[in-house]
Amino acid sequence: MQQARKAWKGNPVSPGIAIAKVFLYEPTILAVEPREIAPTAVTGEMDRFQGALAQAKEQLQELYDRLCIQHPQQAKIFAAHQEILEDEELLEEVETAINQEHIGAENAVEQAFDQFAQMLAQxxxxLIAGRAADLIDVKKRLLRILMGKQEKRLDQFDEDVILVAHDLLPSDTATLDREHVKGMITEVGGSNSHCAILARSFLIPAILGVEGITGALQDGWKVILDAVEGNVICFYEADEEKAYEERRDRFRQQQQEEQTYLCRPGMTKDGTPIQIGMNIGSDHYEGEEQAYSFIGLFRSEFLYMEGEHLPTEEEQFAVYRNVLERAKGKTVTLRTLDIGGDKTLPYMELPKETNPFLGMRALRLCLLHPDIFKTQLRAALRASAYGKLQIMFPMVGSMEDIYRAKSMVRQVQEELTQEGYAYDKEIKLGIMIEIPSIALIADLAAKEVDFASIGSNDLTQYLCAADRMNAQTEAYYQSYSPAMLRILGFVFRSFASEGKPVSVCGEMAGNPKAAAILVGLGARKLSMNYASIPAVKAKLAGMTLEEMEGMANQCLTLRTEEEIRRYVDDRIF
Amino acid sequence: MVVKQVEIINQTGLHARPASDFVMMAKKYQSKITICKEDGEPVNAKSIVRLLAEGIGPGTKVELCAEGDDEAEAVEALEALIASGFGE
Known part of the structure; x- marks a missing residue:
């Protein structure tokens, strides 16, 4: 009997549509039972371990050789794994455990590798802590060999599949069969995870963070993966499948065309340059350098959220410096700590608030805890000697906020000068425009700051008084509302008349249609996730500035968001 | 036993590729070799994991120590590698 249609939602991290059979990827379960061995069995057990070691090295060499020409980045993973298998101390640890504790090779491997992984994770x-995952990966390889289990391989399929897994490790995906894997779904992982980056670079549609999906789907079931909207659909009717097939083909063709724009400079059809920047949320740069001309948003939260304590000045300095050096002269806009609201720190007790998004978030929190703020500013300023850094404050609601933040920077600058540190004395200071009360005095703010960036998500949320996390208020959260367009136009004009740059770094900037309206309203700088760059560049290259301005002006005469959306959809495809 | 103080001058510190290069060089010698941060415990220079876990950043002063038949050559080679800045 035909089951009823079922759908799940997740985070679309690599856009596209796929329709294929499910391939459930369950990494081999490697439960190691504690096993003691007789003293007489020690030599035999040592031989088993040495044999497994040799075999693992051989496998890794084979993987490396296969990948090193075409995919040098993926090949590096296996070179690093080989290096681990040659770690003198780690091997000694395993051998000692077999020799002296008289435990089985599997137990010894597990014990030693876990201990070393723990050491790195701390x-x-x-970047170093992340390498603990490599140790676990290598451990599993050794255990598979010792326990005689086959490695589940993803490098060869006979038919098209959508890969469904709890999580995918670098070694799972490095040899992925790109011809047959049409899509990926996992239960964990965010847009910066290894899996997401890989999916984007291979142009494989992927949805991550679909809770419980491995339990809900079965091998061989046909599913639709809509990684444009973030839906996984099962037990659908034939006409739905047909509609998705058409959308898939159109998307693919469009994507291929768009990819040709990736490394071209951003500009309109008539040659008006539009600077395209990239947003980053870690010290990892993905993709082609020529694709973006600046880093419009460097989110510093990861430093605070991934650790077990507040990051020290030195830790932050090392990361910021690294990011700047790898930017190779491009401007990097560091947004100071933006926590509170939905983002909390595991090691820091923040008071419970009834309305966290209207509470002590971001700059407000930093001004309340000057020690935390100053540590970050010191690290950022010291790093500014190593590249083109500018500092941006989030959650600015008034001129007082600007004065207070700037005075904090001045204090830190004086301290650093006294201590003899080098830093960029001309460093540019800017603000996020996401609270209506600052947006509406953008003319005043533009006199006081060097630049601004519009956070369109929060600006929409605060302007419309609609929680963007609440599915029920979705209809009230209107990024294209007439009020939003008016306020955006005002901000662009205000900064332009002071001759100061303003960019947009929220989701609107990465949406091709919205990007065209933003340019029409006056934006000349847009910053977005790497994956959005080709589509936005392609869209802008297809329209003249005059066309975009005409469209924006027309939108400003309309009365509802629905009218605006309809008008835009009729003109831009 | 040969002991030598050196300062890490390359920008990355003993992380990533420089750490690999360092371990690879150490393994060319028979001697037991350790590297030790100020106020730290000496760690085996032939263990990439130990070395990474030490988090030896740029500007750190470390003590190289080798004991064995080729101890002098080992320390000399590792010192030269560190002084070269790992080609960064």
């Missing part, structure tokens, strides 16, 4: 530098 390191404050997130």
């Amino acid at each position: 390191v404050e530098d997130p």
Whole structure:
């Protein structure tokens, strides 16, 4: 009997549509039972371990050789894994456990690798801590060999599949069969996870963070993966499938065309330059350098949220400096700590608030805890000696906020000068425009700051008084509302008349249609996630500035968001 | 036993590729080799995981120590590698 249609929602991290059979990927379960061995069995057990070690090295070499020409980045993972298998101390630890504790090779491997992984995970530098995952990966390889289990492989399928897994590790995906894997769904992982980055670079549609999906789907079931909207659909009718097939083909063709714009400079059809920037949320830069001309938003929260304590000045300095050096002369806009609201810190007790989004968020929190704020400003200013840094404050609601933040920077600058640190004395200071009370005095703010960036998500939320996390208020959250367009136009004009740059770094900037309206309203700088760049550049290259301005002006005469959306949809495809 | 104080001058510190290069060089020698931060415990220079876990950043002063038949050569080679800034 035909079951009823079922759908799940998740986070679309790599856009596209796929329709194919489910391939449930369950990593081999490797439950190691505690096992003691007789003293006489020690030699045999050591031989088993050495044999497994040799075999693992061989497998890794094979994987490396296969990938090193075409996918050097993926090949590096396996070179790093080989290095782990040559770690003198780690091997000694395993051998000692077999020799002296008389435990089985599996137990010894598990014990030693877990201990070493733990050691790495405790390191404050997130790049090093992240390598603990490599140790676990290598451990599993050794255990699979010792326990005689086959590695589930994703490098060869006979038919098209949509990969469904709890999570995908670098070694799972490095040899992925790109011809047959049409989509990926996982239960965990965000837009910056390894899996998301890989999916985007391979142009494979992917939805992550779909809770419980591995339990809900079965091997061989046909599903629709709509990684444009973030839906996974099962037990659908034939006409729905047909509609999705058409959308999929159109999307693919469009995507291929758009990709040709990735590394071209951003500009309108008539040659007006529009600077396209990238938003980053860690010290990782993805993709092609030529795709973006500045970093419009460097979110610093990851430093605070991933650790177990407040990051020290030195830790922050090292990360900021690294980000600046790798920007190779491009401007990096560091947004100071933006927590509170929906983002909390595990190690810091923040008072419970009835309305956290209207509470002590971001700059407000930083001004309440000057020690935290100053540590970040010191680290950022010291790093400014190593590249083109500018500092941006989030949640600015008034001129007083600007005065207070700037005076804090001045204090820190004086301290650093006295201590003899080098820093950029001309550093540019700017604000996020996301609270209507600052947007409406953008003319005054533009005199006091060097630049601004519009956070369109929060601005919409605060302007419309509609929670963007609440599904029920979705209809009230109107990014294209007449009020929003008026306020955006006012901000662009205010900064332009002071000759100061203003960019947009929220979701609107990465949406091709919205980007065209923003340019029509006066935006000349847009910053977005890497994945959105080709589509936005392609859209802007297809219209003249005059067309976009005409459209924006027409929108400003309309009365409801629905009218505006309809008008835009009729003109831009 | 040969002991030598050196300062890490490359920008990355003993992380990522420089750490790998360092371990690879250490493994060329028979001697037991350790690297030790000020106020730290000496760690085996032939263990990439230990080395990474130490988090030896740029500007750190470390003590190299080797004991064995080729101890002098080992310390000399590792010191030269660190002084070269790992080609950064």
